[in-house]
Amino acid sequence: MSNNRFESIRTVISRKDIDISRPGNKISEYFASNVFHRAAMQKFLSDDAYESVVTAINKGSKIDRTVADQVASSIKSWAISKGATHFTHWFQPLTGATAEKHDTFFSPTGIAEGIEKFSGDALVQQEPDASSFPSGGLRATFEARGYTAWDPSSPAFIIDIQDEKTLCIPTIFVSYNGEALDYKAPLLKSAHELNKAAVDVCHYFDRNVKKITATLGWEQEYFLVDESYFYNRPDLVVSGRTLFGHTPSKGQQLEDHYFGSIPERVYRYMVDFETEAHKLGIPLKTRHNEVAPGQFECAPVFEEVNLAIDHNQMLMDLMNRVARRHKLKVLFHEKPFAGINGSGKHNNWSMQTDTGKNLLAPGKTPKTNLQFLTFFINTIKAVHDYNDLIRASIASAGNDHRLGANEAPPAIISVFIGSQLTRVLQRLEKSIGKGKMDEQERMDLRLEIHKQIPDLMLDNTDRNRTSPFAFTGNKFEFRAVGSSANCAEPMIVLNSIMAKQLLDFKQDVDTLVSTGAKKEEAILKTLQGYIKKSKRILFEGDNYSESWKKEAKQRGLNNITDTPRALDFMVDKKASGLFSELHVFDKKELEARHEIMLENFIKKIQIESRSMGNMTVNHIIPAAIKYQNLILENINNIQKISSDSAQWQAQEEIFIELAGHIQILYKEVKAMINARKKANKIKDIRTKAIAYGDQVRGHFSIIRYHADKLELLVDDRIWPLAKYREMLFIR
Ligand code: ADP
Numbered sequence: 001m002s003n004n005r006f007e008s009i010r011t012v013i014s015r016k017d018i019d020i021s022r023p024g025n026k027i028s029e030y031f032a033s034n035v036f037h038r039a040a041m042q043k044f045l046s047d048d049a050y051e052s053v054v055t056a057i058n059k060g061s062k063i064d065r066t067v068a069d070q071v072a073s074s075i076k077s078w079a080i081s082k083g084a085t086h087f088t089h090w091f092q093p094l095t096g097a098t099a100e101k102h103d104t105f106f107s108p109t110g111i112a113e114g115i116e117k118f119s120g121d122a123l124v125q126q127e128p129d130a131s132s133f134p135s136g137g138l139r140a141t142f143e144a145r146g147y148t149a150w151d152p153s154s155p156a157f158i159i160d161i162q163d164e165k166t167l168c169i170p171t172i173f174v175s176y177n178g179e180a181l182d183y184k185a186p187l188l189k190s191a192h193e194l195n196k197a198a199v200d201v202c203h204y205f206d207r208n209v210k211k212i213t214a215t216l217g218w219e220q221e222y223f224l225v226d227e228s229y230f231y232n233r234p235d236l237v238v239s240g241r242t243l244f245g246h247t248p249s250k251g252q253q254l255e256d257h258y259f260g261s262i263p264e265r266v267y268r269y270m271v272d273f274e275t276e277a278h279k280l281g282i283p284l285k286t287r288h289n290e291v292a293p294g295q296f297e298c299a300p301v302f303e304e305v306n307l308a309i310d311h312n313q314m315l316m317d318l319m320n321r322v323a324r325r326h327k328l329k330v331l332f333h334e335k336p337f338a339g340i341n342g343s344g345k346h347n348n349w350s351m352q353t354d355t356g357k358n359l360l361a362p363g364k365t366p367k368t369n370l371q372f373l374t375f376f377i378n379t380i381k382a383v384h385d386y387n388d389l390i391r392a393s394i395a396s397a398g399n400d401h402r403l404g405a406n407e408a409p410p411a412i413i414s415v416f417i418g419s420q421l422t423r424v425l426q427r428l429e430k431s432i433g434k435g436k437m438d439e440q441e442r443m444d445l446r447l448e449i450h451k452q453i454p455d456l457m458l459d460n461t462d463r464n465r466t467s468p469f470a471f472t473g474n475k476f477e478f479r480a481v482g483s484s485a486n487c488a489e490p491m492i493v494l495n496s497i498m499a500k501q502l503l504d505f506k507q508d509v510d511t512l513v514s515t516g517a518k519k520e521e522a523i524l525k526t527l528q529g530y531i532k533k534s535k536r537i538l539f540e541g542d543n544y545s546e547s548w549k550k551e552a553k554q555r556g557l558n559n560i561t562d563t564p565r566a567l568d569f570m571v572d573k574k575a576s577g578l579f580s581e582l583h584v585f586d587k588k589e590l591e592a593r594h595e596i597m598l599e600n601f602i603k604k605i606q607i608e609s610r611s612m613g614n615m616t617v618n619h620i621i622p623a624a625i626k627y628q629n630l631i632l633e634n635i636n637n638i639q640k641i642s643s644d645s646a647q648w649q650a651q652e653e654i655f656i657e658l659a660g661h662i663q664i665l666y667k668e669v670k671a672m673i674n675a676r677k678k679a680n681k682i683k684d685i686r687t688k689a690i691a692y693g694d695q696v697r698g699h700f701s702i703i704r705y706h707a708d709k710l711e712l713l714v715d716d717r718i719w720p721l722a723k724y725r726e727m728l729f730i731r
């Protein structure tokens with residue numbers, strides 16, 4: 001037998017097995033070839049119809065029925081010319097995955113005859129059987145209906161599964177009464193509110209700006225494992241993470257993976273999914289190894305937030321599908337392997353004007369720099385005021401393993417801005433006295449601030465990798481988002497708190513102006529006040545250190561390390577006031593969502609707990625007992641030829657150690673099941689979630705500890721589960 005126990009099941013893939021040839025020499029030749037983008041639309045639509053769709057996209061206005069019919073017929077022609085036979089409304093329910101229900105274009109017109117049909121109605125609205133999607137009690141069962149509605153701002157696309165092509169129409173998903181049941185509907189609302197508030201503030205500086213979009217560039221981390229190992233691990237199959245497994249003798253200590261070359265098998269997989277992504281118009285740009293063995297990352301060029309999120313959801317789905325061809329499995333879980341870095345999804349966020357200006361990029365003139373500072377400081381104030389809500393937006397069972405652990409940003413939300421901008425803020429804070437500013441003072445301050453800002457971009461060394469929310473030159477990077485998350489949740493929160501903050505800012509400035517201050521003075525003074533008020537959220541030190549936890553506590557910043565408690569801040573008075581003021585969620589919707597998230601959390605822990613119990617009792621303990629029998633047999637045989645107990649002393653010790661671990665394991669699994677039973681009786685969903693998080697999950701580490709000890713003791717050839725050393729190093 002080879003020293004790899006699973007050599008026989010390990011997938012052997014040769015170059016010949018998978019054709020990864022790209023459809024052109026240059027990516028630009030096939031980029032977005034499967035997307036009904038503006039150029040395609042223009043080709044297939046009448047000028048009038050094209051105009052009204054573009055206006056609808058730009059202004060969010062309604063598309064009337066006759067235009068919808070035209071658009072539908074042109075999308076159909078385009079899709080059929082590409083070989084599509086079916087269409088689907090594509091949406092993002094709160095299950096975390098994407099959903100589709102395929103219908104064919106074909107409709108019979110008589111016996112043995114038919115035509116391809118796609119009407120405006122079918123484009124605009126559908127009624128999927130929604131009763132099986134989570135709704136948090138929003139839909140009583142008798143009206144278990146919801147419907148999907150076309151989002152014209154995200155272009156239709158064609159997915160190609162083994163040469164079978166389906167047209168996908170991005171849609172929102174709402175209940176029969178119009179309550180949001182998905183991620184996209186509230187996201188669009190939040191982006192709309194941000195647009196309105198930001199345009200108003202922008203007009204202090206530039207009257208030409210008509211629209212502002214939030215921009216998002218995500219960085220997707222993931223692990224890859226050989227498919228055969230994946231299916232050997234029931235825990236990976238049901239929960240996406242390993243519930244057992246001893247850290248290999250070589251993990252990431254050597255830090256050689258990050259800079260190492262990409263293994264060839266992985267490289268071919270990357271090229272394959274990138275090609276598919278490019279055809280779908282997903283602007284993937286970078287690929288590289290990540291810190292842990294078996295861990296990788298990809299990132300696109302940033303886009304408007306709604307499109308960026310659709311693209312991230314499409315990509316995750318695509319990566320799963322393409323992996324099958326390579327006999328690989330992608331793990332998007334935040335913590336698939338204990339003792340090894342977890343995965344995140346950095347969300348790079350900014351705002352951009354329709355005149356092409358990034359509002360978080362330092363400017364070239366004193367005036368544009370004041371605009372930069374305005375948006376920059378308002379972001380800090382927003383994060384300060386709503387830091388608990390931001391924390392809530394990234395809460396999930398998976399992310400609980402990262403936040404607060406030693407590799408990911410902690411569960412304390414703080415903002416890093418770098419030493420230069422720290423100086424700028426200090427200067428601004430100190431320089432304005434209580435009284436009126438005279439013209440000279442204002443000019444001096446304006447110039448001085450301007451002088452300090454321009455070389456900002458050059459200072460690339462000034463990067464704090466430990467901060468959960470860091471300014472990185474021309475955008476904020478929200479790093480605490482989990483790798484499996486739909487970015488919409490944190491983006492809804494960021495857009496909303498920023499919209500609210502900008503509304504307040506406008507009011508504060510206008511109030512000062514109405515009492516006689518000059519506009520620029522009013523802006524500077526308001527910003528000065530904000531710096532004073534939100535200082536405690538700024539932190540430049542090591543976020544992973546113990547001392548930060550203490551300091552944060554003194555500053556009154558929360559450190560909430562578990563999901564159910566973090567989610568409290570999603571529905572508290574402050575959050576619900578914010579969301580209803582902006583019409584992003586009403587109270588009922590918010591509470592329904594909260595319930596769904598708690599339910600998701602409970603289900604995840606329940607599945608993990610069941611899997612853990614089964615694996616312990618059905619896989620791990622039997623392996624240990626088998627080994628005990630081998631030892632007993634051995635001792636018996638030795639005793640036949642020797643009466644010297646020293647000859648079997650080691651065996652006896654191993655036997656006893658095994659017995660000890662088996663006993664504890666059996667007892668702990670029982671206790672865990674009891675904890676589950678108790679928790680299941682709890683009616684209140686929040687209390688139940690806390691019981692699952694604290695009591696049920698509380699047993700995991702003990703069970704794991706003893707099972708992992710057994711892994712070290714039991715004969716390698718008997719151990720039934722693929723080990724970390726096997727799974728982590730892809731060949
Ligand atoms: P890192 O050093 O963190 O890898 P990069 O410069 O590679 O940073 O950028 C990471 C992501 O940030 C990319 O997706 C990039 O497109 C995105 N990004 C850059 N500028 C902006 C912006 N103005 N708004 C949103 N995302 C941005």
Ligand code: MG
Binds near residue numbers: 219346477
């Ligand atoms: Mg980054």
